[in-house]
Amino acid sequence: MLGIRAAVASDHVIDQLRESLSRLDTATNADSVARALAAYLTWVNDCCRTLGPILSSEELDRLVLTRRYWALLGVVSIEVSKILWDVIRIEIAERREAFGIAIDELRGMQSPHSARASVIPDTNVWMRHHDSLGSLPWEDHLDLRGGVDLVIWIPSVVLEELDSLKRDRGEMFIDGKRVPRRTLARNALRTITGWFGSNPEWPHAFQSTESRPRNVQVRVLTEGRDHVRLRTADAELIDVAQSMSPFFVKTFMMTYDVSLAFRARAIGQKAVLLDEPSD
Numbered sequence: 001m002l003g004i005r006a007a008v009a010s011d012h013v014i015d016q017l018r019e020s021l022s023r024l025d026t027a028t029n030a031d032s033v034a035r036a037l038a039a040y041l042t043w044v045n046d047c048c049r050t051l052g053p054i055l056s057s058e059e060l061d062r063l064v065l066t067r068r069y070w071a072l073l074g075v076v077s078i079e080v081s082k083i084l085w086d087v088i089r090i091e092i093a094e095r096r097e098a099f100g101i102a103i104d105e106l107r108g109m110q111s112p113h114s115a116r117a118s119v120i121p122d123t124n125v126w127m128r129h130h131d132s133l134g135s136l137p138w139e140d141h142l143d144l145r146g147g148v149d150l151v152i153w154i155p156s157v158v159l160e161e162l163d164s165l166k167r168d169r170g171e172m173f174i175d176g177k178r179v180p181r182r183t184l185a186r187n188a189l190r191t192i193t194g195w196f197g198s199n200p201e202w203p204h205a206f207q208s209t210e211s212r213p214r215n216v217q218v219r220v221l222t223e224g225r226d227h228v229r230l231r232t233a234d235a236e237l238i239d240v241a242q243s244m245s246p247f248f249v250k251t252f253m254m255t256y257d258v259s260l261a262f263r264a265r266a267i268g269q270k271a272v273l274l275d276e277p278s279d
Helices: 010-022 033-051 057-063 067-073 082-110 123-129 138-142 156-165 181-196 233-247 258-266
Strands: 117-121 150-155 171-174 177-180 204-207 215-221 250-255 271-273
Touching (some): 010 033, 033 057, 033 067, 123 156, 123 250, 156 215, 177 181
Parallel strands (some): 117 150
Antiparallel strands (some): 171 177
16 A cells, blocks of 8 residues: 555645656656756656655655665766666656556545545454444444445454464453453454455455445455554554545544554544443
8 A cells, every 4th residue: 555644635646646757758758868867866856855745755765766766876977878778767667657556556545435434443343343343333433424335444463463362362251251362363363254265355345234334345454565564563553544544534443442542542543442341
């Protein structure tokens, strides 16, 4: 997923990416190595100025400040050589491809999600409610008025925590009964794998038994190969929620963890704190 800074609209990001992509024509159409290199370096500077405030630093490095850029920046004396000319052309071609992919990814996230709400439940919510998501009172918890559709995300960090809990020896109270955590984790994973089978990219949809939202969709959120995991699972979940915000009308976290809810709210991320069942 493209790393966008918080509170930046996805439409604005797409416009800036397209504008930056169109400016590559100057470097592409240059008639000499010197002019191509000068145009390319100017383009990089312009990208840093326009994209720096809206993309994460990691995303800017991936799209613009590549290792080949730093190598070309170190060229002191420009000689008319086929090797240098080829390097510049390869870099420009790869920047075009990377920007095109980023734009397509953003457009894909916008539609059909633009009219939906998004929720990221933490691991405990999945352990307690994996088999009863359709009966949860989403409208009460999430303030969904007007029958807004809902997308429920399962981030990779939640799947990893569930996998690790398969060997846990602790217990949780469910409906007044002590239930082993490993049993709840295994049941949650069994439900999730039953939904998605061998294709986690395909969404699972069901009808809510509540009045609103009627249409609920569950999706697995996989991480890209360049993703850098944050130090804690809580920080990762908050980061996931913030990265989703530009693509949905509303984005919420859902948790039984007071600390996680307060940390999210402290930085402006909406979080629903569920009541912990009594022992």
